[in-house]
Amino acid sequence: MHQITKIAGYVTIILAVISFNFFLPRFMPGDPLSFLTGAPGMDMPIVLDEATRAKLLAYYGLDKPLLQQFADYMIKLMHGDLGWSTYYNAPVSSILAGRLKWTLLLIGTSTLLYIALGIVLGAISAWNRGGKSDVGLLLLLLSVGSFPPFFLGMLLIILFGVKLNLFPVFGAQSPFMAYSSPVEEAMDILHHLILPATTLVITHIGGVYLLMRNSMLNVIGEDYILTARAKGLAEWYILRKHAMKNALLPITTMIALRVGFMISGTILVETVFAYPGVGMLLFDAVMYRDYPLLQGAFLIITLVIIAANFVADMVYLRLDPRLRHD
Amino acid sequence: MINRRFLAVLALVVLVYSASVGVMALSVSAGTATEKVVKFAGDVPGGDWGYPSPFGFYPRGPGYIRMSFIFDTLTWKDRNGTVIPWLADSWEMSEDGRTWTFHLHHGVKWHDGEPFTAKDVQFSFDYITRHRTAFKWFQSLSYIDHVDVVDDYTAVVHLKEPFAPFLVDIAGNVPMIPEHIWKNVSDPGKFVDKRAVIGTGPFKLVKYDKEQGYYEWVANSDYFKGKPIIDRLISLSVNDAAAALLTGAIDESSFWGQRAKVASSFEDKPGFAVRWGPSYWVLKVIFNCERYPTNITAFRKALAYSINRTEIVEQVVHGYGITANTGLIHPDITGWYNPDLPDYEHNVTKAAGILDALGFIDHDGDGVREYSDGEKLEFELLTPSKFAREAELIKSQLAEVGIGVNVKVLDMSTLDDILKEGNFFLVISGHGGIANPNILQQPDWPGGTFKNETYSALYKEQRETMDPAKRRALVFQLQKIVAEELPTYALYHPRMCCIYRPEKLDTWFFTRGGVGIGIPIEMNKLVFLGEAKKGEATEGTATPSSPAPRQPGFEVVCAIAGLLTVTYLKYRVGVRRR
Numbered sequence: 001m002h003q004i005t006k007i008a009g010y011v012t013i014i015l016a017v018i019s020f021n022f023f024l025p026r027f028m029p030g031d032p033l034s035f036l037t038g039a040p041g042m043d044m045p046i047v048l049d050e051a052t053r054a055k056l057l058a059y060y061g062l063d064k065p066l067l068q069q070f071a072d073y074m075i076k077l078m079h080g081d082l083g084w085s086t087y088y089n090a091p092v093s094s095i096l097a098g099r100l101k102w103t104l105l106l107i108g109t110s111t112l113l114y115i116a117l118g119i120v121l122g123a124i125s126a127w128n129r130g131g132k133s134d135v136g137l138l139l140l141l142l143s144v145g146s147f148p149p150f151f152l153g154m155l156l157i158i159l160f161g162v163k164l165n166l167f168p169v170f171g172a173q174s175p176f177m178a179y180s181s182p183v184e185e186a187m188d189i190l191h192h193l194i195l196p197a198t199t200l201v202i203t204h205i206g207g208v209y210l211l212m213r214n215s216m217l218n219v220i221g222e223d224y225i226l227t228a229r230a231k232g233l234a235e236w237y238i239l240r241k242h243a244m245k246n247a248l249l250p251i252t253t254m255i256a257l258r259v260g261f262m263i264s265g266t267i268l269v270e271t272v273f274a275y276p277g278v279g280m281l282l283f284d285a286v287m288y289r290d291y292p293l294l295q296g297a298f299l300i301i302t303l304v305i306i307a308a309n310f311v312a313d314m315v316y317l318r319l320d321p322r323l324r325h326d
Numbered sequence: 327m328i329n330r331r332f333l334a335v336l337a338l339v340v341l342v343y344s345a346s347v348g349v350m351a352l353s354v355s356a357g358t359a360t361e362k363v364v365k366f367a368g369d370v371p372g373g374d375w376g377y378p379s380p381f382g383f384y385p386r387g388p389g390y391i392r393m394s395f396i397f398d399t400l401t402w403k404d405r406n407g408t409v410i411p412w413l414a415d416s417w418e419m420s421e422d423g424r425t426w427t428f429h430l431h432h433g434v435k436w437h438d439g440e441p442f443t444a445k446d447v448q449f450s451f452d453y454i455t456r457h458r459t460a461f462k463w464f465q466s467l468s469y470i471d472h473v474d475v476v477d478d479y480t481a482v483v484h485l486k487e488p489f490a491p492f493l494v495d496i497a498g499n500v501p502m503i504p505e506h507i508w509k510n511v512s513d514p515g516k517f518v519d520k521r522a523v524i525g526t527g528p529f530k531l532v533k534y535d536k537e538q539g540y541y542e543w544v545a546n547s548d549y550f551k552g553k554p555i556i557d558r559l560i561s562l563s564v565n566d567a568a569a570a571l572l573t574g575a576i577d578e579s580s581f582w583g584q585r586a587k588v589a590s591s592f593e594d595k596p597g598f599a600v601r602w603g604p605s606y607w608v609l610k611v612i613f614n615c616e617r618y619p620t621n622i623t624a625f626r627k628a629l630a631y632s633i634n635r636t637e638i639v640e641q642v643v644h645g646y647g648i649t650a651n652t653g654l655i656h657p658d659i660t661g662w663y664n665p666d667l668p669d670y671e672h673n674v675t676k677a678a679g680i681l682d683a684l685g686f687i688d689h690d691g692d693g694v695r696e697y698s699d700g701e702k703l704e705f706e707l708l709t710p711s712k713f714a715r716e717a718e719l720i721k722s723q724l725a726e727v728g729i730g731v732n733v734k735v736l737d738m739s740t741l742d743d744i745l746k747e748g749n750f751f752l753v754i755s756g757h758g759g760i761a762n763p764n765i766l767q768q769p770d771w772p773g774g775t776f777k778n779e780t781y782s783a784l785y786k787e788q789r790e791t792m793d794p795a796k797r798r799a800l801v802f803q804l805q806k807i808v809a810e811e812l813p814t815y816a817l818y819h820p821r822m823c824c825i826y827r828p829e830k831l832d833t834w835f836f837t838r839g840g841v842g843i844g845i846p847i848e849m850n851k852l853v854f855l856g857e858a859k860k861g862e863a864t865e866g867t868a869t870p871s872s873p874a875p876r877q878p879g880f881e882v883v884c885a886i887a888g889l890l891t892v893t894y895l896k897y898r899v900g901v902r903r904r
Contacts, residue, residue, distance in 0.1 A: 052458065098536060
């Protein structure tokens with residue numbers, strides 16, 4: 001019973017989001033034709049006559065009543081068809097698939113790194129509260145973490161890309177490289193990943209670190225830590241088995257909440273490094289009023305967030321045995 | 327224990343990684359020695375301009391340019407903007423200007439080996455006119471009536487009415503497509519097959535990657551105008567083109583407006599050269615000619631006198647621009663530009679005088695004038711975020727004459743909607759295409775509040791006037807009306823430059839009047855055919871010298887770090903054992 005209500009809840013959310021994604025862009029001023037036929041600021045002005053305008057609207061199915069368009073969209077969606085992007089002139093699904101892999105790689109790598117580092121450093125910091133390592137870490141992470149990602153990215157590019165010439169300054173892969181082996185390709189991708197991932201790790205680590213530190217400080221004050229010490233357990237063992245395990249609970253929630261934000265939040269980093277991720281695509285889709293692309297992109301992000309929440313629920317159950325019996 | 331094993335693995339990964347990167351660097355440098363490759367990028371972030379088929383490119387200049395490497399037109403433009411024979415060797419116009427006979431070049435072949443004939447010309451005009459929603463630059467297509475085939479090498483284009491800019495706007499703009507491929511394609515926009523990029527042009531498409539924004543073309547060795555002087559052409563997506571030029575990732579990029587200031591750091595750098603060009607782009611203030619008080623011509627003139635354009639050029643584009651022709655046409659286009667127009671030089675006294683005479687007087691002494699009913703003379707100035715700095719300057723300049731301005735930043739689509747509805751007083755907007763008199767059709771485009779019957783009649787008349795001198799006089803008149811009626815006040819024309827490595831390719835030039843219907847990009851296909859070399863002076867080019875080879879710094883650092891870690895671990899183990 002409990003499971004069914006939960007699934008029903010997810011389905012309702014998805015349906016609500018789908019309709020929201022459909023109607024919201026259409027209520028914004030402007031339409032996809034502005035960018036197809038010359039919006040202000042475009043390099044070549046094109047004056048659109050009424051007949052051509054009508055033809056274009058009909059071509060993209062925008063001449064039908066809104067509800068009819070919605071029904072068409074839902075039917076297509078049921079068949080797994082996300083539609084055809086008006087600006088990019090390609091199927092939405094292939095555009096998203098092409099971009100999503102890079103976003104997942106970038107976000108996945110940096111998220112794993114900053115979470116792992118944040119947790120470990122937060123724990124060390126709390127364990128040595130007031131000590132040199134605590135104060136040092138606190139100062140360091142808070143100061144580097146307050147760099148705006150854009151600025152930090154530029155800094156890394158100038159330093160490691162231009163001055164030292166260690167890393168490529170743009171893209172996710174060397175252009176049109178003929179790789180002799182998959183290992184070589186993986187290395188090339190890794191080479192391109194390091195600077196943007198580092199930027200993301202540095203800008204996000206502060207939050208996890210602080211939360212972990214606070215959470216640990218609360219746990220350290222608990223009686224069971226005192227008991228463990230009294231039992232004569234090794235410090236390192238208490239830290240890992242007793243303190244960290246309990247301090248991790250709030251972190252899981254925070255991570256789940258962050259995942260969705262990360263997809264759109266990496267846009268600045270993607271821009272600086274010309275990294276072909278979803279964030280940039282989303283921004284362009286809004287600019288160009290590319291309805292099908294907007295709907296597709298937001299749908300994917302929603303699904304990822306829901307999936308992240310689901311995983312967080314599962315992890316929570318594993319971490320906190322008390323919930324299993326509810 | 328775990329810790330140590332982890333570190334050891336990490337050290338190993340780093341070692342393997344650095345070694346393979348080193349190998350890769352070696353293999354890359356070995357591969358490039360044999361053929362002449364040129365890599366370029368624009369300074370607009372995002373290198374994807376769509377599939378380079380006539381129906382796949384995004385409706386922007388860079389999209390058309392990428393298509394024009396693959397597809398040819400009947401005529402083309404040389405560096406001076408003169409119309410030159412291309413697929414057509416010669417042509418004749420009938421007395422009434424409605425019929426154009428083209429004599430095609432013999433022996434031209436499509437990339438797949440099929441011959442190009444007059445039937446393809448007929449098919450191309452017919453097909454593109456029928457699918458004009460898919461070919462995004464459809465502006466002039468409606469003038470085409472039909473095309474007759476006389477023989478394999480003679481095609482006759484019939485127009486519905488005389489169209490003076492025909493040779494540039496239609497013959498030099500509409501790409502010729504192969505009938506044998508497109509005749510069975512019903513939705514050309516969705517046809518992104520390999521066969522969709524078979525043209526007659528100097529390059530063939532090898533690879534296009536949408537996500538990465540990469541294009542790769544290879545030279546067409548059978549090209550009827552001769553083989554291109556480079557073997558391979560690559561277009562990349564970069565965010566910081568200056569950094570990419572420095573690292574050698576690209577060989578050429580253009581820079582625009584205030585970003586052109588990077589040129590100063592390249593001008594004396596060995597291995598680089600800089601070339602300057604006009605951008606055929608204008609930033610302007612659009613007035614609503616249907617709303618009180620911007621519908622009063624004298625009021626618009628007062629606003630023009632209050633705006634200090636020189637200050638805007640200095641402050642915003644750091645001098646990399648010129649104050650604009652108030653008649654919109656770029657001064658570089660000597661054939662169309664009318665040099666005798668009022669330019670409304672900044673004059674606060676004059677502006678105040680006009681405003682006083684119109685009855686807008688500051689009665690309460692708060693620095694802002696009032697309407698006769700006592701309401702404050704205040705407007706919203708709408709602008710996209712790109713031109714917010716210009717808007718803030720104009721706000722402070724108008725404040726000096728007692729006009730209150732609130733700057734409101736909007737996104738382009740919203741602004742477009744507002745302009746179409748006419749729901750504004752002042753809007754800042756920028757666009758290209760000012761090398762071509764077509765832009766005068768609606769001088770306040772993308773707004774549409776300027777309606778003047780004399781003007782429209784003159785515009786139509788110049789469009790149908792085939793005599794160049796007579797047409798020129800009419801275009802002069804149109805500019806005069808724009809400058810005097812002021813439906814829009816042109817602010818500045820930015821300059822642009824291209825920075826390149828001459829050892830890779832040194833034939834770059836900016837086409838007068840722009841490529842095709844007026845694209846200001848330095849990517850005329852003649853650049854790659856080496857035509858510019860003939861009689862080309864070496865103005866502005868620095869002495870070329872070879873760039874430093876890529877230093878193996880990263881690999882060395884990694885290797886050292888790895889070695890240090892391993893040594894440290896060994897040391898630790900040793901300490902433990904003791």
